[in-house]
Amino acid sequence: MTDIYDELRASHAKQRRLCSSMVRTLARNPAKREALFRELRIELAAHAAAEERYLYVPILMYDMGLNSARHALAEHHDMDELVEDLRALDSSGQAWGTKASELVHKVRHHLKEEETKFFQVSGKLLRPAQKVRLAQQYRKDYGRMLEVVAQR
Known part of the structure; x- marks a missing residue:
């Protein structure tokens, strides 16, 4: 049976x-730049919305997870x-190439930090x-x- 982390890692691999x-x-x-960017934009938005609802919100309920969840939310906003x-x-x-590189750097940083820190903290708080x-x-x-984001 897959857990929340398996699901998130699959999306993270697609983002990478x-x-x-x-x-x-x-x-x-x-x-081609536009097509790849559109696909990434949709992936990031759909992933963030679902992740915030079904991982970050539950973790915000624990004192031990508050700072980690807030930090992750701030990175999504960035x-x-x-x-x-x-x-x-x-x-x-x-300018597009420069900004794209900045986005890619931020995404990679966020994914690495989430997988190496946030998943460990939240994994201790959630029951199997x-x-x-x-x-x-x-x-x-x-x-x-x-589907929703693709319409935007």
């Missing part, structure tokens, strides 16, 4: 793959702002059955949010 592809795509191929900045730029320009139930809720909401 998209980040790598996006920063390797050159300015002379703006259509990534959201970078995504919006990137949407406003021309994908064939140098809770982790499985949260995975089911996350998976359902993540799928729904992929």
